[in-house]
Amino acid sequence: MADVAIVGAGPNGLAAGVVMARAGLNVEVFEAGRTIGGGARTMELLEPDHFHDVCSAVHPMALASPFFREFGLEERVRFEVPELSYANPLGGGRAGLAYRDLGRTVQGLGKDGQAWRRLMRPLIQHIEGVVDTGLNQFLRVPRHPLAAALLGLATLEQGSGLWNLRFSTEEAAALFTGVAAHAVGRLPSPAAAGAGLTLGALAHAGGWPIPLGGSQALVDAMAEDIRAHGGVIHTGQTVDSVGELNGARAVLLDVSPNVAARIAGGRLPQKYLATLDKFRFGDGACKVDFILSEPVPWANEEVWSAGTVHVGGTRAETAASEAAVAAGRHPDNPYVLVSQPSGFDPSRAPHGRHVLWTYCHVPHGSTRDMTEAIVRQIERFAPGFRDVVVRSHVMTAADLEHYNENYVGGDFSGGAVTIPQLLARPSLGPNPWRMPAKGLYLCSASTPPGPGVHGMGGYHAAKLALKDVFGLPMPGLSPAA
Structure with a gap:
C-alpha cells in the first residue's frame, strides 16, 4: 500500500x-x-532525430524557482542560456532586443533606454524577493516588502492605461508588450503586467534557459x-x-x-x-512545430540569436490581436511565440536541419488550424521563411485538450x-x-x-x-x- x-x-x-x-x-x-x-x-513529432518540445520550450523559472533551486536542477540538467533572452521584431528590420546584459539592452533602445532601465533595474536588484512574492507568498504578508512594493507599483503602471506614458519608441513599447502577452488575455491588464515584469526581470537577472535535450x-x-x-x-x-x-x-x-x-x-x-x-478557463493556443532546412531568415539578423521571439509587431498590433482572441475571434495577424532551440542545442536536429517551436493564441476551444496565419506572420519579419519550411505539425486548441485533458479548451x-x-x-x-x-x-x-x-x-x-x-x-x- x-x-x-x-x-x-x-x-x-x-x-x-x-x-x-x-x-x-x-x-x-x-x-x-x-x-x-x-x-x-519532448517528442519526435515529424521525422526521426528531430526533437520537438510539445508544450514548453524555454524555461525562465528553471534557475529561479525555489523548488528547482533546492532540488539543484542546474547540477542535474545542462542548460544553454542565450545572451539575447527575447526579441520583438518590427517592420523595416527594426527590433526590440532584451539581452541578459541590462546595459546592452538600454543602449540598444536608444532614447527609451533609460526608461527601460528605470522600469527593470529595481526589480533585477531585488529579483529574489520578486520571485518569492510571486511563487511563495500567496495571501501572506510579503517576506520581501520592498520587492513586493516595487513589483506592485510597476504592475499598476504597465497593467493600466498608464502603460503608454513611459516609452516613446515602438521598440521599447513592443518589447514589454511581447513579454506581457505570455499571460494570454486583453492588454493592458494587471495580471499580464505582473507576469511580464517578472519574466522581463528574470531575462536580465539570469536569462531564460533552454535545457539541452x-x-x-x-x-x-x-x-x-x-x-x-x-x-x-x-x-x-x-x-x-x-x-x-x-x-x-x-x-x-x-x-x-x-x-x-x-x-x-x-x-x-x-x-x-x-x-x-x-473555475474559469482561459483562451487557448494553436501549436505549430516546424522542421526547417535553414534557420529563420529574420530581417534583423540579431533576432536569430534570441532564445525566444515575440512575433506580434507593435504594441498596438499585439494588443489588437489579444483583444480579438478575448472577443472570440481568430486574428489575421496573431501574436506568435517562437523559439528555435536547435540554434542552441545541435542534438535537437540532424546537421543542416532545424526545429522551430511556435504557437499563437486562439479563442477557447478553437478547432482552427492557424499554420498559414503563423507562417504569414513570421514571413512579415523574416522574408523567405516559407521557403525554408520542410514540414509542419499542428495541434489546434481542441487537439491540445485531446492531448491533455487538463488543457481545457486548449488553455495550457x-x-x-x-x-x-x-x-x-x-x-x-x-x-x-x-x-x-x-x-x-x-x-x-x-x-x-x-x-x-x-x-x-x-x-x-x-x-x-x-x-x-x-x-x-x-x-x-x-x-x-
Whole structure:
C-alpha cells in the first residue's frame, strides 16, 4: 500500500513526488499518458532525430524557482542560456532586443533606454524577493516588502492605461508588450503586467534557459530522483476515482479542477464542488512545430540569436490581436511565440536541419488550424521563411485538450490568468492546495502560483501533506542530501 498517490506526472506532480519520496514515504505516481512530462514533453513529432518540445520550450523559472533551486536542477540538467533572452521584431528590420546584459539592452533602445532601465533595474536588484512574492507568498504578508512594493507599483503602471506614458519608441513599447502577452488575455491588464515584469526581470537577472535535450530533461531529472528514493511511476494508467489508489493516506492531484471533481467528487462537499465548477478557463493556443532546412531568415539578423521571439509587431498590433482572441475571434495577424532551440542545442536536429517551436493564441476551444496565419506572420519579419519550411505539425486548441485533458479548451495555463483567479485558484484561502477532505490535495497549475514550469504547486501541496497527514518536516532536496 502506498503512503502517497500522485495523479499526473507533469512538473508539479513530479515535484510533489520528489518531496514525498525524499521524506521516506512510499510514493506511487500515475500518469495517463504513455510518457511522463505533461507540459514539458519532448517528442519526435515529424521525422526521426528531430526533437520537438510539445508544450514548453524555454524555461525562465528553471534557475529561479525555489523548488528547482533546492532540488539543484542546474547540477542535474545542462542548460544553454542565450545572451539575447527575447526579441520583438518590427517592420523595416527594426527590433526590440532584451539581452541578459541590462546595459546592452538600454543602449540598444536608444532614447527609451533609460526608461527601460528605470522600469527593470529595481526589480533585477531585488529579483529574489520578486520571485518569492510571486511563487511563495500567496495571501501572506510579503517576506520581501520592498520587492513586493516595487513589483506592485510597476504592475499598476504597465497593467493600466498608464502603460503608454513611459516609452516613446515602438521598440521599447513592443518589447514589454511581447513579454506581457505570455499571460494570454486583453492588454493592458494587471495580471499580464505582473507576469511580464517578472519574466522581463528574470531575462536580465539570469536569462531564460533552454535545457539541452529538450524540456523532457527537466521531468526526467525529477523522475530519476523519485525512483532513486523508492518511488514508482506508472504510465498509461488513467485514474477515474480515488478509490483506485490502494488506500493511499495522501492523494495529490496534478490535474485541472474539473478532472479533480471527477476523481474525488464523492469525497468532496457540494459547496467546494460548486467552487470547482465555477473555475474559469482561459483562451487557448494553436501549436505549430516546424522542421526547417535553414534557420529563420529574420530581417534583423540579431533576432536569430534570441532564445525566444515575440512575433506580434507593435504594441498596438499585439494588443489588437489579444483583444480579438478575448472577443472570440481568430486574428489575421496573431501574436506568435517562437523559439528555435536547435540554434542552441545541435542534438535537437540532424546537421543542416532545424526545429522551430511556435504557437499563437486562439479563442477557447478553437478547432482552427492557424499554420498559414503563423507562417504569414513570421514571413512579415523574416522574408523567405516559407521557403525554408520542410514540414509542419499542428495541434489546434481542441487537439491540445485531446492531448491533455487538463488543457481545457486548449488553455495550457490551467485556468484564466486574471487577478481574481490568481487570488482564488481555485478557491480563496491561505492554503488553496488543501482540498476539504482528509488527505486530498490539488497541486496543478490551477493552484498558486499558476502556470509555468516551476514545480511550486507540487512543492506547496506536498509541504502541506507532509505536515497534515504524516507530521513530517520538509526533507532536503539537493543532489547531495
